[in-house]
Amino acid sequence: MPQTSDGNSALQTQVIDNPHEVGNQLQQLGKLTQEDFQQAISAANLSRADETAHSTKGYAGSTFYSNLIKQLRDILVVKGFKPHTHQNIELVLNDTVAIAVCKGDENTGKTTQDPHSARKKGGVTLALFGLSQNELPQNEELFEESDSLKINRGKLQLEIDGKERDVWILMHYSQKIADGEYRVKAELSRPSTYDNKGRINSFSDRIMLDLMGLNIESQPNSETQFTDDIDFNIE
Structure with a gap:
């Protein structure tokens, strides 16, 4: 059954x-x-997988x-x-849903802990939805026109081409095993509120994606190494 996260906010996750x-939840989002x-x-x-010690940090x-x-675009088309x-934010969308990608921690x-941005600055921000307006990842201004973002019954919506779509983010986290080898965790989450700078500060729903048994490692038995080398802000 769905769980509710513990927290002090009025709107629980x-x-x-x-x-x-x-x-069932994925089916309701467009037969996902x-x-x-x-x-x-x-x-x-x-x-x-072709990453080597000579590859750039990012x-x-x-x-x-x-x-x-x-x-995602190839599969969902x-x-x-x-x-x-949208303002240099890469999305895949239908008439009711807009999905972006961002990096979590x-x-x-994890069902028992809320994820945060890789930048460790509180809630996952809209700045992690993609490149900034000037295409510099370190620039945190993304949605300059915050009027395009609306709250409807506790859910964040983005208006595009006159249609209001629920915003979901495919949040992922990578554990580095070796050069070119990573173990990935992911979830599909719906942000619920944002501050006056357009930054998301809570979630209404988190759908845990099962990647267990998925062959996403070149050497599944390798020892996991946690590293800052993959903390690249574009994700």
Whole structure:
């Protein structure tokens, strides 16, 4: 059954991890499935397998991010989704849902802890939805026109082309095993509120994605190494 996270905010987070409930929730978002996200994440993870000690610091992160966006668009186009770029934020959307990609922390995919941004600055921010207006990842201004963001019954919505869509983010976290080898955790989360700077500060729903048994590592038995080298702000 869905769980409710502990917290002091009036709006509590619904955490969904039961496989049946997860499947039902994903179906309601446009006939999505766990397999859609597993396939996209696996392909994106393998795309950075050619990383070596000579690669730039941000190579693995930027390669994963770009390919994850592409894979999601390729997979979901047959379900009525289409690619869209909103103020340099890369999205895949249908008539009711807009999905973006961002990087979370080690609590991503954990039912007992709320995830935060990789920058350790509180809640996951809209700045992590993609590149900033001037295409510099360190710039935290993203949605300059905050009027496009609205709260409807506790859910964050983004107005695009005259249609209001619920905003969901595919949040991921990578554990580095070796150069070119990463273990990934992920969840699909719906932000619920934002501050006056357009930064998300709470969630209404978190759907846990099951990546167990998914072949996303070149050497599954390798020892995991936690590293700051993958803390690249573009994710």
